[in-house]
Amino acid sequence: MKYDAYSTEDFLKDEFFVKSVLNPNYETDHFWKSWTDNHPNKMEEFTRAQQLVRSLEYETMEKPVQEDYVRVFENVLKYNKKLPQQNNKHFFGRDWSSWKGMSKIAASVAMLLLAGWLWYGNGLNNLLPSEFENSTLVTKVSPYGQKTTVKLPDGTMVVLNSGSTLKYKKEFDDSFRKVELTGEAIFDVVKDPARPFTVHSGTLSTTVLGTFFNVRAYNDESQIRVSLAKGKVVVNNTGQTNQLNNYYLEPGQEVTYHKVKKTIEKRKFDIDQVFAWNKGIIVFESVRMKTVLKELERWYGVSFKVTGESQEWNYTGKFEKQSLENVLRNLSFSQRFEFTIENKEVEIKF
Template sequence: MDSKLIDKYYKGECSPQEVEQVLEWFKRKEMDAGQLQDMYEFWQEAEEEKTNEEFSQASARLFTNISQKIDAQEKQSLTQHSVPVAAKKRKPAYIKNNQWKVLMKVAASIVLPIGLVWLLAVYFSGTTQPETQLVSVETSPGTRKTIHLADGSTIMLNGGSKVSYQPHFSASKREIRLKGEAFFEVAKDSLRPFIVQTGTLSTQALGTSFNISYREKENAISVALATGIVKIDKGTQQASSQIARLKPGQQLIYNKVNHGYKVKDFDAREVLSWREGILYFKQANLAQVVSKLENWYGLTVELTGKIPGRDKEWHYTGSYQNQSLDNVLEGIAFVKKFSYEKNGNTVKIKFN
């Protein structure tokens, strides 16, 4: 199929004979689940182009016109190929006709922007790509790992963290999904933004470095920018809105419970020192100390005795580089006056 003919079709410039040729071409194409998924992804990418009212109105008109042509073509086909009732038990022909009808309506709704037209033509010319599996890299508590991506970017994973991504990024974006904490150094590519998904937040950059912490047990998501510029959106791919644009030295703190957020300056030693194996506490309250210990060493902390309440301030500042759990607990216990005991993967802290 000539890509110029497809281009004419979407511009509404085809003759009746050319329309029939395009429809017959789609009709002959058998679509499996993977190909239909790719068509949906094309649709999603095209949706991003619908940023103005004029485009949306043109899209609706074109979709309606093409749908009507498809319906008319299908009715004509059914009339020309009517069969006795006894023969209607054979379903393949119906399935095929219905399939190309659905496919064409999906393709029509795309209203392909320039650049996707040839991509669709090449895709359906017979050359298909095998379905790829996501690459997932995970670290155990207390370990760190550096990942080198195909685009030249690097990811350093903190302990108890996981990233997932396509082995080969698409032509329009580089997308990563993160659970835990990681530091990203993004290679510059003005045509493909680098996007990190963390729950309802997405952080987008072109060439920059930043740290993200997104742990399921913690109430906050934090994004700290070291170099460059990033923008942070909230919501889904279909409906999202920008909530912040960070400059170097700034950090976004987003509350997962009440959905509030704030932007402030951050202490690089406090946020980034984990990359050097430093467990750093800066005026950390009891809950923060417990959370860091659990994430760093992969254990559960239980508190007993006279646990400090909200009416009594409890903060701790300290730094430990590549230290054992015992050394860290002894250091904190000496200052904060508590005892502890270990039982397998559990540490019981008793306040005096």
């Protein structure tokens, strides 16, 4: 990894490092903790770079003027005075007391200030870049009536349910593994403690190290669900403000985000039911006709036309590897309707 040979000066010039210090989150905190644990010999350089970046006070930065560059250089000098005398001779492997050494550090920090000015123009709330900005994206689509298995660059296996889309970089970064999901998918994530794996689905972000879980986030549904079968995950709700927005899940737990109410709840769930679709099993539990037909549209790749008057009903049932005709025949017995199937169109008559 490129950070293994970094000096303090290298850290100061690294955009990802600077943004991690100024705008930390779960992913960046985990990454740097893991890296420093594995590189204790680099802790001194790492800590010095952190302190120098924080001394610039980016959070309240306004457009820099000449006095700002003077202040940066003064910060470097003040920081030098705070260093133990025995360390002064070997900072960066150079003579720290020399003007050449100081000027290099000052120049690096001044570059950070200038970078901060540019970031400020885009808003301080957007210090971290978009997950897929300026990158080569791969888009996998699982059309209605199909299930699609995708192998990601790190070996992680993803099974996309019908009507689902997955986006990811052609090659993952050294720091993170991030994907974007619309629809439903099961993730079997390869363990990589140095690179957390994050699934972005609507306002929820699910971060794991190595685990097996299901995410359901269709655009036309009122809920987003993250259900954990094994391992551990943390779900972050970016749609909440001024609230605790990290939800840690154990196996058998899930979080459900309600889009309209903008609320989230954590609870236990039936693993067999949630993961049934990957085994060719459709499960309905007290759901309305509209929900049943929408699920059948995705599952079999058909469209429905409903005629006649029907009373609203809630249906509970399970179908294992059944044809659409068999499913509709069973439904028609209990809900009393007739149906015809012609190519990819189904008409239901009450």
